Structures are given as structure tokens and as C-alpha cells.
Amino acid sequence: MGSGELSWSFDRAPKFYDSDIKADDYQVIFYLKMSGKEEIDMDNIEQCIMPGMIDRDPLNNLLEKMNVEYCPKLLGENAWPEGVKKEFAQNLHKFMCNLTDACHKRVGRTQLYIPNEDLHDIEAAAKEKDQIQRLEAIVIYWTQQIKKLVSNQDSQTGGD
Numbered sequence: 001m002g003s004g005e006l007s008w009s010f011d012r013a014p015k016f017y018d019s020d021i022k023a024d025d026y027q028v029i030f031y032l033k034m035s036g037k038e039e040i041d042m043d044n045i046e047q048c049i050m051p052g053m054i055d056r057d058p059l060n061n062l063l064e065k066m067n068v069e070y071c072p073k074l075l076g077e078n079a080w081p082e083g084v085k086k087e088f089a090q091n092l093h094k095f096m097c098n099l100t101d102a103c104h105k106r107v108g109r110t111q112l113y114i115p116n117e118d119l120h121d122i123e124a125a126a127k128e129k130d131q132i133q134r135l136e137a138i139v140i141y142w143t144q145q146i147k148k149l150v151s152n153q154d155s156q157t158g159g160d
Contacts, residue, residue: 027055028058030053032049032051032052059099059102059103060103063099063100066099071092071116075092075116086130089130089134090133090134090137093115093134093137096113097138097141101141101145110145112142113141113142115134115135117134
């Protein structure tokens with residue numbers, strides 16, 4: 001290793017779920033280098049390095065960042081080819097359904113993911129076939145969540 005290089009191994013990686021560390025007891029700070037070609041100096045550090053932090057529970061932190069930061073930016077991207085954008089939006093909403101469900105299920109709640117879709121013009125939205133399909137897929141996911149919830153409640157009250 002050259003001078004100034006740090007060694008890192010998976011043995012020293014933070015362990016969030018299989019240790020005695022409580023989610024509120026730590027923070028993970030990270031820095032992402034934007035480009036591998038440019039040498040970083042004090043003049044370009046803000047353009048080359050993106051800092052980030054994972055605070056509290058990593059799964060809840062991811063949900064919060066996805067809802068507040070990443071989903072609006074990614075779904076608002078207009079420079080992508082239309083096919084890529086449609087496929088990405090569909091898969092992103094599916095991921096968000098699962099992530100929302102997983103975060104809330106751990107604390108005994110059922111939460112329905114509500115996508116941030118532009119539905120101000122209902123007539124125009126009704127003509128957007130891809131948007132209708134995305135929303136239908138989300139409603140199907142909700143139906144599955146509700147069926148599981150009702151089934152679990154019925155099985156718990158069945159013995160009473």
C-alpha cells in the first residue's frame with residue numbers, strides 16, 4: 001500500500017443488526033467520490049466529493065432519504081429515454097412498496113405506500129397508460145398487505 005492509503009476489511013465493517021448496538025447509538029458517515037479521473041484538491045473538493053450520513057436505523061433512514069431526496073429527483077428526471085424512465089419508475093415504486101412495508105412491519109404496523117404522482121389533471125392522468133399500470137400495481141400490493149393483515153387478525157382472534 002502506498003502512503004496515505006487506508007486499509008479496510010469486512011471484519012471492521014459496521015454491524016447494525018447482529019450486535020448489541022442500538023440503532024440510536026451510532027452514525028455512519030460516508031463520502032462518495034464523484035469521478036475516478038480527477039485529482040481532488042481544495043478548489044474542487046465540493047464538486048468531487050458527496051458526503052452522506054446514515055443516522056439511527058439504516059432501513060428507516062433509507063426510507064426517509066428515498067421519500068424526501070431520491071424519489072423526487074429520480075422520478076423527475078426527463079433526460080432519460082422514455083422506455084428506461086417508464087421501466088425505472090415501475091421498479092422504483094415496487095421497491096418503495098417493499099421498503100415501506102418492511103420498515104413499518106418491524107414495529108408492528110401496516111403502512112400503505114402512497115406514490116407521489118402528478119394527478120392534478122385527472123383526465124390527462126387517465127390517458128397515461130403507464131401511470132395507470134403503476135398505480136394498479138401499487139393497489140394490488142395494498143390488497144395483498146390488507147389481506148395479510150386481516151388474515152393475521154382473524155388467526156389471532158380465532159382462539160379467543
